[in-house]
Amino acid sequence: MSEPGSGVAAPAAGRALLDVNVLIALLDDAHVFSRRANHWLDAAPRRIATCPIVENGVIRILSAPAYSATHRLTPEQVADGLKALREGLDHAFWPDAVSLLDDALFDFSRLHGHRQITDAYLLALAVRNGGMLASFDQGVPLSAVRGASKQHLLAL
Numbered sequence: 054m055s056e057p058g059s060g061v062a063a064p065a066a067g068r069a070l071l072d073v074n075v076l077i078a079l080l081d082d083a084h085v086f087s088r089r090a091n092h093w094l095d096a097a098p099r100r101i102a103t104c105p106i107v108e109n110g111v112i113r114i115l116s117a118p119a120y121s122a123t124h125r126l127t128p129e130q131v132a133d134g135l136k137a138l139r140e141g142l143d144h145a146f147w148p149d150a151v152s153l154l155d156d157a158l159f160d161f162s163r164l165h166g167h168r169q170i171t172d173a174y175l176l177a178l179a180v181r182n183g184g185m186l187a188s189f190d191q192g193v194p195l196s197a198v199r200g201a202s203k204q205h206l207l208a209l
Contacts (some may be wrong), residue, residue: 068100068145069207070179072172072188073110076103080115080134083124085209086189091201093209094142101187102145104178106171108135147184151177163197173197180205 071079079092089105093099114120114133134162151174153159158177164170172193173188178200179186186193193202 068165068184070102073107074189075187100143104147105149126188134179138150147182151181161183163194
């Protein structure tokens with residue numbers, strides 16, 4: 054449901070776009086936030102979403118040789134883990150359907166560095182799809198995404 058003329062959907066009840074850091078914590082039991090991520094996921098029925106940027110990021114990071122000196126994963130193994138996680142949950146796939154060049158959605162004067170670009174993009178994708186972004190990042194710039202409010206961001 055959108056606000057008239059805004060192109061911004063109201064947050065859907067509980068659909069959360071999982072940030073790369075949350076998915077990595079869910080897939081890697083040795084991750085520093087694994088317990089926190091799993092506790093959040095198990096605490097109540099969750100409606101989750103992923104998108105190409107998030108899925109690509111998880112596969113790229115977890116299959117990188119530098120990620121773990123003791124446990125090597127191939128891209129295929131990570132993809133299989135993502136598939137299994139998605140199949141076990143109420144999952145929706147959101148295509149990358151917003152543009153950073155959309156002035157009606159982004160306020161670049163509110164972005165203060167390259168590290169905020171992907172966070173703002175994922176937040177905008179969540180807003181556009183009527184959901185929220187679930188992330189461990191504490192510095193996601195709400196004001197950089199027009200129509201975003203506290204209800205669009207779940208800081209775990």
